[in-house]
Structure formats: structure tokens, C-alpha cells
Amino acid sequence: MLFAILGGVLIGVSASLYWSLNGRVAGISGILAGALLNHGQERWVRVAFLLGLLAAGIVFATFTNRVPAPALPLLPLAGAGLLVGFGTRLSGGCTSGHGVCGLSRFSTRSLVAVSTFMLTAALTVFVVRHVLKLWVQA
Amino acid sequence: MKALATALLSGLLFGVGLCVSGMTDPANIIAFLDVSGHWSPNLAGVMLGAIAVHAAWLRWGARGGTVAADQGPSTGGGRIDAALVGGAALFGVGWGLSGYCPGPALVALGSGARAAFVFALAMAAGMVLNEGIRWTTRRSGSPSEITH
Numbered sequence: 453m454l455f456a457i458l459g460g461v462l463i464g465v466s467a468s469l470y471w472s473l474n475g476r477v478a479g480i481s482g483i484l485a486g487a488l489l490n491h492g493q494e495r496w497v498r499v500a501f502l503l504g505l506l507a508a509g510i511v512f513a514t515f516t517n518r519v520p521a522p523a524l525p526l527l528p529l530a531g532a533g534l535l536v537g538f539g540t541r542l543s544g545g546c547t548s549g550h551g552v553c554g555l556s557r558f559s560t561r562s563l564v565a566v567s568t569f570m571l572t573a574a575l576t577v578f579v580v581r582h583v584l585k586l587w588v589q590a
Numbered sequence: 591m592k593a594l595a596t597a598l599l600s601g602l603l604f605g606v607g608l609c610v611s612g613m614t615d616p617a618n619i620i621a622f623l624d625v626s627g628h629w630s631p632n633l634a635g636v637m638l639g640a641i642a643v644h645a646a647w648l649r650w651g652a653r654g655g656t657v658a659a660d661q662g663p664s665t666g667g668g669r670i671d672a673a674l675v676g677g678a679a680l681f682g683v684g685w686g687l688s689g690y691c692p693g694p695a696l697v698a699l700g701s702g703a704r705a706a707f708v709f710a711l712a713m714a715a716g717m718v719l720n721e722g723i724r725w726t727t728r729r730s731g732s733p734s735e736i737t738h
């Protein structure tokens with residue numbers, strides 16, 4: 453739990469830096485969509501943020517020599533990715549945009565979004581793990 | 591140039607935070623969401639740590655950002671509509687299936703996991719599909735319910 457809170461603090465510092473130095477909300481789904489669909493400087497700022505994310509992944513994988521992966525096969529995984537990409541753009545945020553940034557500014561929209569995706573995610577895990585008993589990890 | 595450097599630094603810090611907290615491992619996410627299994631509170635700890643710092647910064651530290659109302663996910667007015675709830679519901683299903691939300695999936699992409707590559711590609715496709723549908727509904731002149 454100590455590492456969870458410490459990691460959270462780092463994420464909070466990152467979101468604060470990005471807000472104050474770049475004037476933007478650190479929502480990863482919005483940043484990825486902007487990197488894909490914007491043009492010029494609006495695109496490259498987001499690409500720079502994503503390169504930072506990727507660099508963290510490279511460094512961490514090198515140090516720990518561990519590459520954790522989801523338990524489900526590639527085809528349903530692609531379906532899940534499609535839902536995450538489509539859904540986060542439709543609702544305008546994900547765990548970081550609505551979760552960290554939105555809740556930090558006491559946004560009602562974000563509270564509704566976070567409650568909704570927490571609920572459907574928990575229901576999905578319940579159905580997959582305990583009703584269908586699929587892809588259960590050790 | 592300065593904007594690129596600060597964005598890179600922010601992304602790096604964000605990614606390190608996700609790695610340190612264990613949130614890049616889908617098993618840890620599923621353990622939080624699985625309330626009827628061996629429940630792990632770690633994701634709540636990450637959220638609390640992040641929100642405590644960021645909320646305090648916004649309240650007392652920030653000199654005011656320059657974000658326009660339409661740039662942020664949660665600064666675009668107070669409307670709660672079908673797009674907000676429906677989109678969040680779809681996202682939750684994908685998150686619960688995979689244990690990946692956008693941030694951890696992109697960090698995992700850096701670790702070279704093949705699963706992360708497939709997921710990230712599908713996620714990008716979902717985003718482009720959403721943009722395509724919005725563009726089409728705008729062009730046809732029908733009133734769009736999607737407000738960002």
C-alpha cells in the first residue's frame with residue numbers, strides 16, 4: 453500500500469506540472485486522442501508526454517526484467533481495447549482524466565463517470581471470473 | 591520547445607508513478623475490481639495519493655492554468671448526458687475485461703509486451719472510430735448529444 457500511495461503522489465505531481473507548465477489536463481485518453489487526431493504543436497506536446505510514458509515503461513521493464521500482461525487471449529483483448537478507446541472518448545476521460553484530474557477539481561461529471569466505469573468494471577470482473585469462470589489468473 | 595520538455599517530464603513522472611504503484615500489472619487492477627475475491631485496496635491508495643496532491647495544488651499552489659473550457663475532460667460544463675454515462679460504462683467493461691486503462695496500457699507498450707501492443711492498437715482504433723462517428727453526425731446536421 454505504501455508503494456501505491458507513493459506512486460499516486462508521483463502521478464499527482466505529474467498532473468500538477470502538466471497543468472501549470474503546459475496548461476493542460478493530464479488525461480491519458482485525451483492525450484492519446486490528441487496525439488492521433490490533432491495537428492502541429494497541439495499534436496507534438498501530446499506525443500512528448502506519451503514518449504515520457506513509454507520511456508518509464510522501458511526503464512521499469514529493464515530494471516525489473518518483468519513484463520506483466522493481461523490474462524485474456526489476444527482477440528478478446530483487442531475487443532477490450534476497442535471498448536476502452538471508444539468509451540473514453542465518448543465520455544471524455546478515463547481513470548486519469550475523470551478519475552485523478554476531474555475528482556481533484558470536484559467535477560460532478562467526473563464523479564458520475566468514475567462511479568459508472570467502476571461499477572461496470574467490477575460487474576464485468578464478477579461475471580467473467582465468478583459466473584463464466586474465464587481467464588482466471590493464478 | 592519548453593512545452594515539449596515539460597510535457598515529456600510530466601509523462602515520464604506519470605509513467606514512473608504507474609510503475610511504482612504496481613498499476614501497470616493488470617492482475618493488480620483486477621484484484622481491486624474483484625470485490626468478491628481476494629480484494630486489494632491498492633488502486634484506491636493510488637487514486638487517493640494522486641488526488642490529494644493534485645487537489646491541493648489546484649487549491650493552493652496553481653497560479654491558474656490556461657486551459658480553455660473545451661480542452662479538458664472534466665472542465666467542459668456540468669452536463670450529465672447519455673454520452674458521459676454510456677461512454678464510461680463501455681470503458682468500464684473494457685477495463686474490467688483486460689485490467690488495462692489507457693495509461694498503464696501505454697506504459698506496458700514501453701515494456702514490449704505483445705498484449706499491450708494489440709490492446710493499444712485497438713484502443714487507438716476505438717478513438718478514431720469515435721471521432722469518425724462524431725464527424726459524420728456533425729456533417730449530417732443532426733443535433734449531436736456529444737459535448738466535450
